[in-house]
Amino acid sequence: MNKSLIDIFVEGAKKGLHINLNSIIPNLVMAFVFIEILKITGLLAFLGKVFAPIMAIFGLPGEGITVLLSAWLAMGGGVGACASLFNEGILTKEHVTILIPAIFLMGAQVQYMGRLLGTAGIPSRHYPILLGICILNAALSMLVMRFLA
Numbered sequence: 777m778n779k780s781l782i783d784i785f786v787e788g789a790k791k792g793l794h795i796n797l798n799s800i801i802p803n804l805v806m807a808f809v810f811i812e813i814l815k816i817t818g819l820l821a822f823l824g825k826v827f828a829p830i831m832a833i834f835g836l837p838g839e840g841i842t843v844l845l846s847a848w849l850a851m852g853g854g855v856g857a858c859a860s861l862f863n864e865g866i867l868t869k870e871h872v873t874i875l876i877p878a879i880f881l882m883g884a885q886v887q888y889m890g891r892l893l894g895t896a897g898i899p900s901r902h903y904p905i906l907l908g909i910c911i912l913n914a915a916l917s918m919l920v921m922r923f924l925a
Contacts, residue, residue, distance in 0.1 A: 807853040836871050836874060843858045854883055875918070
């Protein structure tokens, strides 16, 4: 039996809503809560000072490391952390421009280790190099974006 265009559209919309409610929104909320906890405890300022020299290479404040750490756990988390720091005035639009490609190039590595590498049967001894390549790509993207932003 052939489905109508409307049935296909509604089915796709339901799947999109399911993904949004069960994957994207929880990661965004986690990122906002993560940033708030870091701010309240003073860890955000501490991380900003500790990572300032490294992040300065990319033209970013030290607090930008929290975006990368959040993205490493979940892309939605990285986007949420980036948005939260932007709303706080810690990140500028230029900083966000530098960070966005890195979020997507290294995002959700923790999740993908189990979901992709594990199910594909990749030996765990190869994980560090595979993850390292993603982190290197993210670093290179931030360098390129620093000069384009």
